[in-house]
Amino acid sequence: MAGSAQGQRRGILGAISEVFQYWPFLLSGVVLTVQVSLIAMICGMAIGMVVALIRIAHVPIANGVASLYVDFFRATPVLAQLIWIYYALPIITGRSLTAFVAGSIGLSLYAGSFLSEIFRAGILSVERGQSEAALALGMSRSQAMRRVILPQAVTRMLPPIGSSLITLVKDSALLSIISVPELMRQSETLASLTFRRMEVLTVAAFLYFALTYPLSRGVDYLHCRFAPES
Amino acid sequence: MSEHEAHDVLIEVRNLDKSFGDLQVLRGIDLNIRRGEVVVIIGPSGSGKSTLLRCLNRLEDPTSGSVKIDGVDITTRNVNLPRVRRQVGMVFQHFNLFPHMTALENVMEGPRTVLHMSRSDAECLAQGLLVKVGLADKANGKPANLSGGQQQRVAIARALAMNPDAMLFDEVTSALDPELVGEVLNVMRKLADEGMTMVVVTHEMSFARRVADRVVFLDQGLLVEEGPPDRIFHRAGHERTRQFLDQLHWDIASE
Amino acid sequence: MGYEWRFDVLEGNLEFLLGGLGLTIGLSVLSMIGSLILGLLLGIARLSPWRGMQFVTTIYSDFLRGTPLLVQLLWIYYSLPILTGVVFSPIASAAIALTFNLSAFVSEIFRAGIQSIGRGQREAALALGMTGWQTMTRVILPQAVRRVIPPLGSVWVSLFKDTALVSVIAVPELMYRGKVLSIETYRPVEIYTVVALIYFFVTFPQARAVDWLFERARVRS
Numbered sequence: 045m046a047g048s049a050q051g052q053r054r055g056i057l058g059a060i061s062e063v064f065q066y067w068p069f070l071l072s073g074v075v076l077t078v079q080v081s082l083i084a085m086i087c088g089m090a091i092g093m094v095v096a097l098i099r100i101a102h103v104p105i106a107n108g109v110a111s112l113y114v115d116f117f118r119a120t121p122v123l124a125q126l127i128w129i130y131y132a133l134p135i136i137t138g139r140s141l142t143a144f145v146a147g148s149i150g151l152s153l154y155a156g157s158f159l160s161e162i163f164r165a166g167i168l169s170v171e172r173g174q175s176e177a178a179l180a181l182g183m184s185r186s187q188a189m190r191r192v193i194l195p196q197a198v199t200r201m202l203p204p205i206g207s208s209l210i211t212l213v214k215d216s217a218l219l220s221i222i223s224v225p226e227l228m229r230q231s232e233t234l235a236s237l238t239f240r241r242m243e244v245l246t247v248a249a250f251l252y253f254a255l256t257y258p259l260s261r262g263v264d265y266l267h268c269r270f271a272p273e274s
Numbered sequence: 275m276s277e278h279e280a281h282d283v284l285i286e287v288r289n290l291d292k293s294f295g296d297l298q299v300l301r302g303i304d305l306n307i308r309r310g311e312v313v314v315i316i317g318p319s320g321s322g323k324s325t326l327l328r329c330l331n332r333l334e335d336p337t338s339g340s341v342k343i344d345g346v347d348i349t350t351r352n353v354n355l356p357r358v359r360r361q362v363g364m365v366f367q368h369f370n371l372f373p374h375m376t377a378l379e380n381v382m383e384g385p386r387t388v389l390h391m392s393r394s395d396a397e398c399l400a401q402g403l404l405v406k407v408g409l410a411d412k413a414n415g416k417p418a419n420l421s422g423g424q425q426q427r428v429a430i431a432r433a434l435a436m437n438p439d440a441m442l443f444d445e446v447t448s449a450l451d452p453e454l455v456g457e458v459l460n461v462m463r464k465l466a467d468e469g470m471t472m473v474v475v476t477h478e479m480s481f482a483r484r485v486a487d488r489v490v491f492l493d494q495g496l497l498v499e500e501g502p503p504d505r506i507f508h509r510a511g512h513e514r515t516r517q518f519l520d521q522l523h524w525d526i527a528s529e
Numbered sequence: 530m531g532y533e534w535r536f537d538v539l540e541g542n543l544e545f546l547l548g549g550l551g552l553t554i555g556l557s558v559l560s561m562i563g564s565l566i567l568g569l570l571l572g573i574a575r576l577s578p579w580r581g582m583q584f585v586t587t588i589y590s591d592f593l594r595g596t597p598l599l600v601q602l603l604w605i606y607y608s609l610p611i612l613t614g615v616v617f618s619p620i621a622s623a624a625i626a627l628t629f630n631l632s633a634f635v636s637e638i639f640r641a642g643i644q645s646i647g648r649g650q651r652e653a654a655l656a657l658g659m660t661g662w663q664t665m666t667r668v669i670l671p672q673a674v675r676r677v678i679p680p681l682g683s684v685w686v687s688l689f690k691d692t693a694l695v696s697v698i699a700v701p702e703l704m705y706r707g708k709v710l711s712i713e714t715y716r717p718v719e720i721y722t723v724v725a726l727i728y729f730f731v732t733f734p735q736a737r738a739v740d741w742l743f744e745r746a747r748v749r750s
Contacts, residue, residue, distance in 0.1 A: 115733060115736075116729060118736055119690075119728065119729045119732040119733040119736050120690065120725050120728045120729050120732065121690040121691070121692075121693035121694075121704065121728060122690070122693075123693045123694060123696070123704060124693055124704060124707075124721070124724055124725045124728055125725070127704075127708075127721055128721045128722065128725055131711070131717040131718075131721060132717050132718040132721045132722065135532065135717065135718050136532045136718060138532075210595070214595075214596070214597040214598070215597070216597075217597035217599045217600060218597075218599060218694070220599070221697060228597070228599060228600065231600075241603075241607045241608075242604070242607055242608040242611055245600060245603055245604045245607065245608070246604065246608075248600055249592075249596045249600045249601070249604065252595070252596045252597055252600060253592060253595045253596050256595040256596070257591065257595055260591070260594075260595060331656055333652055333655065333656065355655075356655075356658045356659060356660045356663075357658065358658075359655060359656055359657070359658040360657075360658035362656075363656070363657075364652075364653075364656035366649060366652065366653060366656075368649050370647075370649035370650055370652060370653035371653070372650065372653070372654075372668055372672075373672065374671050374672055383657065383667065384657040384658065384659075387657075387659060387663050387667055388657055388658045388659055388663070429653075432653075432657070433656070433657070436657060436658060
């Protein structure tokens with residue numbers, strides 16, 4: 045690492061402005077971070093909803109598979125999952141995956157596991173009496189779910205779903221380890237380019253914070269509005 | 275006020291104002307409470323009764339005015355609050371017993387932690403107080419296993435354990451089932467007979483009539499009227515006081 | 530699609546991996562203890578009436594919870610030597626980063642736990658003449674501790690999984706050893722599968738235990 049501690053410190057502001065010259069480079073990383081987080085969120089919600097409904101309905105074999113899926117992805121590190129999907133899966137299937145695709149699949153499966161738990165808890169938290177009243181009116185199970193249960197469950201689920209998005213944005217940084225050119229990776233590249241690792245990392249941290257802070261304020265708002273008692 | 279009378283005054287409230295934001299809850303309250311007096315504060319809800327009581331041990335901070343306890347102004351900046359609060363005990367509407375301690379431990383807590391009493395002395399004191407409130411056999415029970423009336427009596431014992439000069443009672447029977455109210459009022463009456471200085475906020479008019487030395491009527495933050503119970507309940511001077519008592523369908527003939 | 534799984538590659542190497550697990554556990558325990566202490570102090574500080582203290586602890590907590598652990602880890606590993614002039618070993622940097630990151634979450638948990646204790650408890654203690662400190666230690670915290678145990682259990686489980694990240698600064702815990710081994714043996718499939726399975730079998734019971742803690746707390750209230 046070049047430069048004395050003093051020299052580095054004095055030059056920090058100068059260094060940070062130097063880093064800002066590479067603004068577009070970092071921005072492309074931010075764009076990818078946002079993309080991959082949203083992909084994981086959307087796919088995760090789809091997976092999560094299906095898995096949650098399977099588990100609630102106790103569909104015979106599918107239930108076991110679904111539970112195993114959720115348990116497995118909750119009990120292993122995201123990094124281990126990503127590395128496995130990027131390095132091991134292509135060998136097993138014989139088909140190669142780009143880092144972006146591997147990362148998206150990994151994050152989506154990971155997101156699906158904890159989103160399914162959020163959905164499951166949200167649906168189960170709607171009182172029994174509600175579904176009983178709906179069924180007593182002659183609604184089918186799926187009608188009851190669609191017209192009565194889900195609308196009530198949705199509001200309770202909004203805050204934790206918001207939190208999940210924040211988690212995904214932060215975990216997207218792990219994709220740098222499998223070389224996806226998102227923000228973290230771009231920072232690493234920039235750091236070796238400029239030898240200003242500390243400043244680059246600081247800027248990266250602030251960029252992540254700029255993404256997550258509005259989201260967490262949004263989650264606080266959702267909390268107040270939809271789930272004040274919890 | 276003669277010097278003799280002045281010594282007698284334990285709690286002196288002067289021109290007390292209290293506002294919560296835009297809402298003014300107490301207006302210019304002047305009140306003296308003498309040693310050994312039982313003062314009962316009555317009034318409609320929202321009149322500021324509880325707020326006034328809580329200003330006396332500064333659980334609420336007055337917006338202006340002063341409160342003196344035994345000659346010491348407790349509303350000044352650098353007053354030692356914990357020390358002041360030792361002199362005045364408080365019993366709450368919702369008991370507020372410490373759920374992680376037994377009844378005995380609840381009563382011992384003040385003497386041990388605040389007065390630094392030894393364990394055995396505190397235990398002895400606590401046992402004695404629990405006997406006094408009629409709960410000797412419940413000493414090792416946790417609050418969750420006691421009825422409301424029992425919990426409130428433990429709460430009274432807990433406050434008494436600090437050997438306070440005065441006791442404040444904040445609607446202590448309002449949260450109790452009717453059949454449990456009597457046991458608490460009996461303990462309070464015993465205390466009054468022993469000469470404890472008491473300031474009681476309550477809706478229990480028969481208690482007020484029988485035990486109070488003085489009744490104070492508060493309405494919309496103003497001290498409307500005060501006097502001996504006989505006068506207030508039968509010959510109230512102010513229209514508003516009479517209205518309030520009428521609303522309660524309080525009928526002395528049925529006593 | 531016939532991939533031939535050959536787990537014989539594990540012979541003689543399993544011990545190596547499990548040694549990494551030992552370091553994972555040790556690092557987790559160390560960081561957990563550190564963050565519990567730091568988090569408790571911060572959680573209480575967050576509730577202090579001084580605006581300045583509230584502000585600082587809020588910023589600390591928001592920032593550490595709002596940025597990726599990976600960024601914090603790398604920042605500490607590369608910047609601390611520059612700023613302090615002291616060179617920290619990878620393990621030390623890892624422990625420091627994990628402790629600080631977790632303390633932000635722990636402080637929120639303690640803060641919420643403390644605030645969930647009804648106001649009446651505090652008033653009763655103050656009315657007896659207890660100081661703020663006595664009120665906190667004798668009345669509020671003993672009750673809050675019960676409530677914070679399930680969320681802290683969650684934090685522990687996350688911590689355990691998060692240690693995998695420190696492999697990027699070459700701390701020889703389980704994940705790192707998996708990487709090293711998969712390169713040496715040219716068999717990433719079996720190695721990474723085993724690594725994932727080890728994590729699973731160690732973490733799963735703990736995750737279940739935390740679920741049970743939450744269930745028990747829910748039933749109680």
